[in-house]
Amino acid sequence: MVRLDHLVNVLGGYGVRLRYCPVSRATVIRSVAMYDATGSEDATGDIFLAVGAGSVREAVAGARAAKAVAVLVRGGADAEREAAGIGPGDGVAVLVVDPAVSWSQVTGVVFGLVLEGRETASGRGPTDLFALADSLAAAVDGAVAIEDPVFRVMAHSTPQRGADRALSETVLRRQLPATLRTLFDSRGVYAHLASSDEPLFVDPDTEHGLDGRMVIAVRVGRELLGSVWVTCAAPLTGVRRTALADGARTVALHLLRSRASADLERQVESELVIRLLEGSPDAATVVGRLGLGSAPLRVVAVRAQIATERHAGLLLAFEQATQGFGWSRPGRSALSDNTVYTILPGEQVRTARDWVAALRAALPTRVTVSAGIGGPATATDLPASRQEADECLALREQGTTDIPSPAYDESWSEILLQRLRAAARAGRIPARGPVAELRRYDSEHATDYVATLRAWLDAQGDPVDAAARLGVHPNTVRNRLRKMRDLTVLALDDPRTRLAMTIDLAAFEND
Secondary structure, three states: OEEHHHHHHHHHHHOEEEEEOOOOOOOEEOOEEEOOOOOOOOOOOOEEEOOOOOOHHHHHHHHHHOOOOEEEEEOOHHHHHHHHOOOHHHOOEEEEEOOOOOHHHHHHHHHHHHHHOOOOOOOOOOOOHHHHHHHHHHHHOOOEEEEOOOOEEEEEOOOOOOOOHHHHHHHHHOEOOHHHHHHHHHOOHHHHHHHOOOOEEEOOEHHHOEOOEEEEEEEEOOEEEEEEEEEOOOOOOHHHHHHHHHHHHHHHHHHHHHHHHHHHHHHHHHHHHHHHHHOOOOHHHHHHHOOOOOOOEEEEEEEEEEOOEOOHHHHHHHHHHOOOOOOOOOOEEEEEOOEEEEEEEOOOHHHHHHHHHHHHHHOOOOOEEEEEEOOOEOHHHHHHHHHHHHHHHHHHHHOOOOOOOOEHHHHHHHHHHHHHHHHHHOOOOOOOOHHHHHHHHHHHHOOOHHHHHHHHHHOOOOHHHHHHHHOOOHHHHHHHHHHHHHHOOOOOOOHHHHHHHHHHHHHOOOO
16 A cells, blocks of 8 residues: 555655645555546546646646546646646646656656555555465464564464464564563574574473464575464474465565565665755755755664674664654654664754654664764754764763763763864874873873862862862862972963863863
8 A cells, every 4th residue: 555645755756746735645546547648548547647748737637537636747847836826626636757857767666666555455455464464374274473583573363363372462562572582592493494494383382371383484585584473283284384385485575575665765765864964955955855844853863783683783773763654754764884864853852862762662672772862953954963963872872971862952062072082182182281291290200180180170279179079188289289380381370271271181081
């Protein structure tokens, strides 16, 4: 099933603009019709491709004749102005294709998306895993669950005829409980799935509510896409075993087809997001294509990992962040190097934090997620928000903050210090001066002059407060300051000098 908002979102990456929409964006698109200048055919379809139409008005007329809810017409500024003037009485959404984009490219995308998601009269389409689970359950005479490689339930048969307590709990939670994962791992089930395409019988276990299970890997080539589980008290044989093996191959084809469609959409979205993060002269237009609106935006940088698998956690996070295409999903994401970047609308930090929390909750518990949130930005300021998100993420990963998802708004001071430290390491802060000389003297004579200077500056010149910070007597602080003045020119009475020394100390704070 393909909805209009889904189609608009994907086509936006190909230079197609929605210029007029009197129908709901949730309208389902099930069929495609194409303009016929000869009028020899009365083609009908939910979306009308006006290839060769002389004007927008002609294209809309053809769409109405085809009983379509949307029409694609190719043209420049004149076509867009004409589309904007279409009245609500026509009842057809108008999408204008940029003249630089070929019809062959656009029609390929439309036919691929619409026909891939087409439904049958009964409401079950060819990519409906739940329908396949029902069909397989009838063939093997047992309840069926289809899981992905990280134990999440992708589909299950309904009703759950013959389901035991373990399967019912798995379906309810939408993923395999940890106790069952431990049991299956101890029995070598996952090792078998990783290396064999043959069905495996798992013996009953009353403690875990397991009446018995037959499991088979779902694989394409060498890649494990998931597994199919069937409740049964004894190993399947004969026709039922063959049906399970055939069903696993069919599931693999469905998952492969679904992945191809989703990957196309993710590619379109990722390219647009990367353009914004790197800085684009037409940033406002790109934001419009992504359906993010003109509200303040924030960039969220996310890293995810699983201890024993280098890239699996990151890919799972990206997949979760890009689930649910269309205008209903709040953010737009891209995977760059080892980070998932998501552009979210909303000025409040809480909105971004709630999004990160929802992402964490949707991932398996063994996935560790770290995130940083950039400051609010306009479309043209998104590169700066990305840098801020990266720096907040670094604060979290380095353990310099206890905030689960630090945001630039409340962490800017620490980020400034981090930038100063980076500048110092690059040799941009002078290696000579009063602080540098005290640092060298401490190293050679095991004194605490640098720590004393830092405490005195933090205490704003109060020797009593500085002594308390150091755990010494105030006279000790006064005595050290006198000796420090003999070693170098401190000029503690000059506010600019005090500021410069504070910056120097902050830049080398961790050294």
